[in-house]
Amino acid sequence: MKIIIIGAGQVGGTLAENLVGENNDITIIDRDGSSLRNLQDKFDLRVVEGHGANPDVLREAGAQDADMLVAVTNNDETNMIACQVAYTLFNTPNKIARIRNESYLDHKETLFHNGAIAVDHLIAPEQLVTDYIKRLIDYPGALQVVNFANNKVGLVALKAYYGGPLVGNALAALREHMPNVEARVAAIFRQGKPIRPLGTTIIEADDEVFFVSASNNIRAVMSELQKLENPYRRIIIAGGGNIGAALASRLERDYSVKLIERNITRAEQLSEMLNNTIVFCGDASDQELLNEEHIDQTDVFIAVTNDDEANIMSAMLAKRMGAKKAMVLIQRGAYVDLVQGGTIDIAISPQQATISALLTHVRRAGIANVYSLRRGAAEAIEAIAYGDKLTSRVVGRTVGSLKLPVGTTIGAIVRNDAVLIAHDKTVIEQDDHVVMFLVDKKFIPDVEKLFQPSPFFL
Structure with missing residues (x-):
């Protein structure tokens, strides 16, 4: 192309x-x-x-x-x-x-x-980032949440913690713990390296686990991998730009939201725009201000100014003063790996959110959704099975018989309104939406080719 x-x-x-x-x-x-x-x-x-x-x-x-x-x-x-x-x-x-x-x-x-x-x-980058943060708020404890097939399926990344029901057990135990909930672990990253998930794979503490399930089962699966966090209630947003304002507007109906903006004119505008958000004019790194606003009782501190260093420092201060979780917007890609997982819980890259949306439109026909994961190293794809048994390499065939690239996992299949967690014997039908995880994005062309129907394929 x-x-x-x-x-x-x-x-x-x-x-x-x-x-x-x-x-x-x-x-x-x-x-x-x-x-x-x-x-x-x-x-x-x-x-x-x-x-x-x-x-x-x-x-x-x-x-x-x-x-x-x-x-x-x-x-x-x-x-x-x-x-x-x-x-x-x-x-x-x-x-x-x-x-x-x-x-x-x-x-x-x-x-x-x-x-x-x-x-x-x-x-629209600001809208994409706002949606991204909103999903993280909706699923406390998740490192990343992406949706497929009109929100019917979710792919969630989280860290397995000591004390979680599955830590120290094999993946096969997931079905035993939840016999009525369908889910599949699509990938595991241990110390930054991918591990192929098998039924015999033992989950270790600090593993980064990606799993796929129907959206209404996400919380149940999360509870198996880590101690389920209480729903967030109190949120402080640092930065009243487009992202901060949009996020406050989205959250203020369901959460107690405070917003800190250092520009007095902008703060006055926000106080008129927002209905249930308390707006302060001040510096988010002001210890006295944070103390007065009970930072120690805050569930999430979200720094979304246009200054990376200010975001990082204010979030680190908020965590030190007692905020339970800190999320930070970071423009520079090199900073993301440096800060996430330490004092700061989640580093959010607007570039990665934007790239995911762009890739959805740039990929070839048959690719309905693309999400760039792990700072661009991996990808999650929703492909549509076009064609029939004569023209398609996937339609009418079982998942286990497909020649998938190395490190590629089919996690779920959406057929009309039904969500099917994929197994080796699952047969792909025409127009199915197939959700896949690729630990190495270099195999994207192979997946695209696999799902492209051809009149010459028999």
């Missing part, structure tokens, strides 16, 4: 890294020559220096025969105009734009979905 990426920042660079090894022809456009050179030194791709919405620059990048254009600069207007120019002048078939401004998103049905502006898919 020939793909043009506009924007060589963190999102554009990470997207290129994910796609360049999958037999794609990648060209990146940016005005920053040094960023382009850095990417060209690392990866096998073309670069074009210039403005991404300029027709001549797009022509030089090969827009006339490109399959897809992905505009992910920090400027919404540049992204929208680039998509419009690519469509009007070059008839580029697939166009994706990163849009951050709430005003555009509030009118997305009128602006984009009726073809007024030629954008096929919108990527």
Whole structure:
């Protein structure tokens, strides 16, 4: 596939890294020559220096025969105009734009979905991060929660703790503990390395376990792997930007929410926008303020300012002063691995949330959902079994007979409204939604090929 990426920042660079090894022809456009050179030194791709919405620059990048254009600069207007120019002048078939401004998103049905502006898919990073954090709040103790098949199936990552019912036992004991609940462990990471989950595999404390189950069974399965945490009630959000405001709006109906914003004008705006959130103007690293607001009784402290260092320091202080859990938004990928799992419980990368949404649209036909996991090393995929027994490599065949790439696990199959936890003898039927976990994303093309029907396959 020939793909043009506009924007060589963190999102554009990470997207290129994910796609360049999958037999794609990648060209990146940016005005920053040094960023382009850095990417060209690392990866096998073309670069074009210039403005991404300029027709001549797009022509030089090969827009006339490109399959897809992905505009992910920090400027919404540049992204929208680039998509419009690519469509009007070059008839580029697939166009994706990163849009951050709430005003555009509030009118997305009128602006984009009726073809007024030629954008096929919108990527809204702030909304994606807000959704991500909300899922973590809904499932206390989870490190990551992603949903498939219109929320019918969940893939959850959590850490197995000392004292959990399964720690020290084999995976086969999961069915004995919960005979009426279907679930499958899709992957285990021990000290950062993947372990193939077998019935005889012994769960150890500190294992990072990924399991798949019907969404309504997630809490029951979590309780088997770790001591189930009490539902959160009291939440403090540090940062009143787009993410902080949206998160408070989503949470204030069900939780006691306080929000700390250091800009007085913005704090006044938030106090008018939000209904049940208590808004403070101040510094989230102010010990006196945190003490006055009973940080020691807070279930979750969530730092979502646009300053990584401020987020990390305020979260570490909040934990030291008694907050039960700390979540931190971190832009720099190198920081994520440094802080998560220590004082800070969960580090959230907006780039990874954005990349997951982009990959869903960039993957070939038949791939309905993609989630980038473990900082991009692994992926979870929802593939649709198109074709029939004559044209498909999967339809009419058992899970155990499929030639899956190394480290690939089929966790669940969604058939109409039914969720089937996959076993070796489970037969895949036409139009099934198949949820898979890949410990190594380099095998993505093999999975895509497996699920692509072919008139020549017999």
